[in-house]
Amino acid sequence: MKRILLLALVAFALPATAKPDPAAKALTGEMPIADIEAALKRGDFTSEALTKAAIARIAALDGKLHAVIAVNPDALKQARAADAAMKAGKDLGPLMGIPVLVKDNIETADPVATTAGSLALKENVTGRDSPSIARLRAGGAVILAKANLSEWANIRSTHAMSGWSAMGGLVANPYELSRTACGSSSGTGAGIAADYAVIGIGSETDGSVTCPSSMNGLVGLKPTVGLISRTHIVPISHSQDTAGPMGHSVADIAALLTVMAGSDPADAATAEADKRKVDYAAALKGVSLKGVRIGVLRDQIGNEPKTAAVFEQALAALKAQGAELVDIKDSSADGLGDAEDAVLHYELKADLNAYLATTPATVKARTLSDLIAFNTAHAAEEMPFFGQEFFEAADAGKSLEDPAYIAAAAKARALSRARIDGLLKDHDVAFLVATTYAPAWKSDPIYGDVYNGPSATTLPATSGYPHLTVPMGFVQGLPVGLSFIGTKWSDAQLLEAGYVFEQATHARQRPPVE
Secondary structure (H helix, E strand, O other): OHHHHHHHHHHHHOHHHHOOOHHHHHHHOOOOHHHHHHHHHHOOOOHHHHHHHHHHHHHHHHHHHOOEEEEOOOHHHHHHHHHHHHHOOOOOOOOOOOEEEEEOOEOOOOOOOOOOOOHHHOOOOOOOOOHHHHHHHHOOOEEEEEEOOOHHHHOOOOOOOOOEEOOOEEOEEOOEEEEEOOOOOHHHHHHHHOOOOOEEEEEEOOOOOHHHHHHOOOEEEEOOOOOOOOOOEOOOOOOOOEEEEEEOOHHHHHHHHHHHOOOEOOEHHHOOHHHHOOOOOHHHOOOOOOOOEEEEEHHHOOOOHHHHHHHHHHHHHHHHOOOEEEEEOOOOOOOHHHHHHHHHHHHHHHHHHHHHOOOOOOOOOOOHHHHHHHHHHOHHHHOOOOOOHHHHHHHOOOOOOOHHHHHHHHHHHHHHHHHHHHHHHHOOOOEEEEEOOOOOOEOOOOOOOOOOOOOOOHHHHHHOOOEEEEEEEEEOOEEEEEEEEOOOOOHHHHHHHHHHHHHHHOOOOOOOOO
16 A cells, blocks of 8 residues: 555556657757747647747756847746737747747846846846747747857957957857857857747857857858847948847747848938848748759868768759759959958947947946947957957047048948859859858967858958858768858848758757756
8 A cells, every 4th residue: 555655645646757848858858940830729738838948948058058148037938928929829839939049149028137248248238129029929939048159250350369259158059069169159059059948039240140050950041131130239340240049940940030120210221121121031942942043152061071971962952842043153352351351440439439338337337438438448358269359449439420431431341342242143053053162160369260161251251241050060060051142131041952962961969968
């Protein structure tokens, strides 16, 4: 009798551990957003349960990854509100009840600071939503947490170590903890790769969505500049900055982009967004690459033979889907790098000063000069590994009325747009493909980032044109991505091509970290 009673007590005490939690299983099984939405509506689990599973996963793993600066204290309340709306029969959209990880240079109205990774902004609780966040919130999404990042989106120093910030420490790559998660959206990349959340938001000036996506085995889109509002995002460059979706699949980021995209009266670049945006997820149905001519940027492969071999396999997969591949041997644009560097120096000072002027009185640094002084005064915390030479050079520069700036901005935009559009026209191709980056390098606090060969980011970054990266395989256990680059407003076309490639290859594999 005692044995029967004991077994009964054990059986009563263990149902939570004996049965797999369906919400946690959906999260770590990387269930597609569309399937999660269906499961929520069926009542298989709730948004609250899904959000609790996400918070538990952050608690379990972030001591290793350092991908999150702050969990949103209102996340569970938002999840319960989404559950109540579903119970009442409301359908707010494709992200209703879905936890979203947000890079910590994008403002949310939640009671958490937007820090850009800097101690100077640790009191920057603005109570404002960036318009893209407001769109997510209106659609019932749950703002889960603020993700760690390369401090100031990797612009403070020319010798920075990607993924490090004074607020959050060094983000680790979940495929190999000693290696970079890349920047600046490193926390979003590592966190989504490790299944902290279903989907995430990064931002890019040049490479900051596409690099961490590639090196963390994710799909990432730097959209056309002007498709998503930049209002209330800590800036670097109004010419190049944009937020962008990051996730496990093309369909998931297409769903996120559909909700985020749209015009914002406060951001002139977005004037055309409402008429240009489409339902990006719906557009994926029935797509094909049969007969589509694709330009292959041979000069962007680099000298790393193992990455090149994976790239050739990716090209073979595109060809097997009916695409016609056209080799392009030279995609260079002489003088583009210098022009971009000049633009970033000028715009950083002007744009960051304008942003700081709008922050709460609790933020004492009101200018770039103030930030430089703050970093100097707190050098032990802010500059243990690298300095602020880019900040200092930018602060020494002139205003945006300087003829040198005007010439550099015109040159950078004209060179890059003419190069992309010229390659598309001259070779009669729909879009371009290249390796995004080589595999992740070792994080190095002494020498900073060590880029392994060329990357595909600068032409689309300086032109403001879209750039999609999709997992294409692995080099000794480290993921590498395939880039799709097109002309302005070709975001849907790139997502369609990426979707065909993804469905043909299924190259993504979850990282081993647990």
